[in-house]
Amino acid sequence: MTKPERHHSAAETSPATLHPRTSVAVHDELEPAGSSSCRVIVHVDLDCFYAQVEMISNPELKDKPLGVQQKYLVVTCNYEARKLGVKKLMSVRDAKEKCPQLVLVNGEDLTRYREMSYKVTELLEEFSPVVERLGFDENFVDLTEMVEKRLEQLQSDELSALTVSGHVYNNQPVNPRDTLHVRLLVGSQIAAEMREAMYQQLGLTGCAGVASNKLLAKLVSGVFKPNQQTVLLPESSQDLIHSLNHIKEMPGIGYKTSKRLEALGISSVRDLQTFSSKILEKELGISVAQRIQKLSFGEDDSPVTPSGPPQSFSEEDSFKKCSSEVEAKTKIEELLASLLNRVCQDGRKPYTVRLTLRQYSSGKQCNRESRQCPVPPHVIQKLAAGNYDVMTPMVDILMKLFRNMVNVKMPFHLTLLSVCFCNLKSLNTAKKGTIDYYLTPSLSTTSHAGKRSFKMKDCHMED
DNA sequence: TGGGGTTAT
DNA sequence: ATAACCC
Numbered sequence: 211m212t213k214p215e216r217h218h219s220a221a222e223t224s225p226a227t228l229h230p231r232t233s234v235a236v237h238d239e240l241e242p243a244g245s246s247s248c249r250v251i252v253h254v255d256l257d258c259f260y261a262q263v264e265m266i267s268n269p270e271l272k273d274k275p276l277g278v279q280q281k282y283l284v285v286t287c288n289y290e291a292r293k294l295g296v297k298k299l300m301s302v303r304d305a306k307e308k309c310p311q312l313v314l315v316n317g318e319d320l321t322r323y324r325e326m327s328y329k330v331t332e333l334l335e336e337f338s339p340v341v342e343r344l345g346f347d348e349n350f351v352d353l354t355e356m357v358e359k360r361l362e363q364l365q366s367d368e369l370s371a372l373t374v375s376g377h378v379y380n381n382q383p384v385n386p387r388d389t390l391h392v393r394l395l396v397g398s399q400i401a402a403e404m405r406e407a408m409y410q411q412l413g414l415t416g417c418a419g420v421a422s423n424k425l426l427a428k429l430v431s432g433v434f435k436p437n438q439q440t441v442l443l444p445e446s447s448q449d450l451i452h453s454l455n456h457i458k459e460m461p462g463i464g465y466k467t468s469k470r471l472e473a474l475g476i477s478s479v480r481d482l483q484t485f486s487s488k489i490l491e492k493e494l495g496i497s498v499a500q501r502i503q504k505l506s507f508g509e510d511d512s513p514v515t516p517s518g519p520p521q522s523f524s525e526e527d528s529f530k531k532c533s534s535e536v537e538a539k540t541k542i543e544e545l546l547a548s549l550l551n552r553v554c555q556d557g558r559k560p561y562t563v564r565l566t567l568r569q570y571s572s573g574k575q576c577n578r579e580s581r582q583c584p585v586p587p588h589v590i591q592k593l594a595a596g597n598y599d600v601m602t603p604m605v606d607i608l609m610k611l612f613r614n615m616v617n618v619k620m621p622f623h624l625t626l627l628s629v630c631f632c633n634l635k636s637l638n639t640a641k642k643g644t645i646d647y648y649l650t651p652s653l654s655t656t657s658h659a660g661k662r663s664f665k666m667k668d669c670h671m672e673d
Numbered sequence: 674t675g676g677g678g679t680t681a682t
Numbered sequence: 683a684t685a686a687c688c689c
Contacts (some may be wrong), residue, residue: 226689259689279675280674280675280676281674281675281676282674282675283674283675284677285674285675300674301674312679317675317676318675318676319676320676320677323677324677343678343679343689344678344679344688344689345677345678345688345689346677346678346689347689348688348689418681461687461688462687462688464686464687464688465686465687465688466685466686466687467687497681498686517679520678521678521679521680522678522679524676524677524678525676525677526676526677527676528674528675528676563685578684579683579684580674580683580684581683582683626675628677676689677688677689678687678688678689679686679687679688679689680685680686680688681684681685681686681687682683682684682685682686682689
């Protein structure tokens with residue numbers, strides 16, 4: 211998260227901005243184009259994503275309370291169900307008790323969710339290529355350049371007539387002469403266009419938050435909930451971060467860190483702001499300490515990092531008990547079969563395979579172990595040629611990894627198996643400008659070999 | 674607690 | 683290979 215910023219330096223790195231802004235520069239017009247010190251970031255967050263996808267697949271579900279089930283959990287539900295008391299990650303038992311009319315669909319196969327998720331990311335990439343995915347249902351987009359371009363096109367009379375789209379956090383008045391306000395307003399208009407495009411083209415609704423960095427954009431996107439958007443003006447950023455009831459709600463401060471902070475007597479955002487930096491650095495290490503203390507002031511200079519195609523593909527299955535090698539082998543074969551389909555569609559080849567498992571333990575540990583190894587070159591070749599049997603050699607490798615973790619001569623009790631392909635590379639390493647590059651259809655006719663989309667409408671490969 | 678993902682160490 | 687984070 212500390213990669214150098216390529217486009218813009220962050221305003222919030224200035225020590226003066228550790229405190230709420232009382233005045234705002236009004237003379238940004240004097241700055242050379244492109245040197246803006248304030249970014250415009252949007253966070254787009256789909257409403258109950260899996261449930262929306264299910265309602266699109268089966269419109270009869272639309273006006274019913276709907277939950278998406280994985281094993282014994284309702285992982286998400288639509289707003290009809292929420293009105294009746296169903297919450298995310300509620301057990302199926304509790305949910306049915308609260309809401310006997312609840313309709314449940316199984317959501318353990320993520321294929322359709324994943325596909326729709328990438329359609330959303332691709333749609334957003336058409337606005338600006340700098341899109342970072344967070345899970346399947348959230349995206350960050352850096353709108354800074356787009357906003358600058360729109361402002362350059364505007365006449366001065368149009369500039370003073372700009373209006374906000376959606377809510378302004380805290381109902382803060384907009385100052386049309388404040389260039390930061392104006393940029394964020396243009397950001398709010400782009401956000402509205404994004405949400406409209408998502409609805410018109412994909413049938414999906416969602417929220418958006420517009421602010422000067424990722425942390426604030428994410429926090430503000432959830433202020434008005436479903437299918438609404440909110441922009442945060444800089445003067446209200448302290449109000450927004452202090453609206454959090456606990457530091458655990460701060461994105462970037464997870465379970466472990468919040469427990470350690472609590473042991474130090476830190477529970478509110480203000481506690482973290484005012485805590486001794488020196489002691490915090492001793493306790494958590496300089497990197498985490500400095501990062502989260504900046505977060506507590508609403509400062510986040512991490513760039514929107516384009517996600518691009520996925521770094522890994524994995525499939526997992528959890529269960530009450532698996533205690534024999536043949537049983538494990540069968541489950542591994544299932545996971546592998548699905549994965550090979552995905553890897554095949556992607557076009558890139560995995561150079562590493564990993565097996566992960568969770569062993570039963572009465573203690574409440576999230577006890578996962580993994581072993582990984584290279585995918586043998588002859589298997590990669592078969593993958594490239596297609597259609598040869600690649601299952602058999604891969605299952606053999608995975609079972610070796612399995613026996614490396616599990617002594618099969620002793621009793622064992624597994625509750626999860628997962629197979630992951632990573633270290634993905636385009637098989638063809640031809641570089642641009644070389645003969646190989648132009649002789650390779652996958653490189654010379656698409657932007658990136660196998661890059662998830664089948665946007666083939668513009669290219670005609672008469673094979 | 675599910676079925677995914679990412680980056681840092 | 684694990685541990686932390688995110689959804």
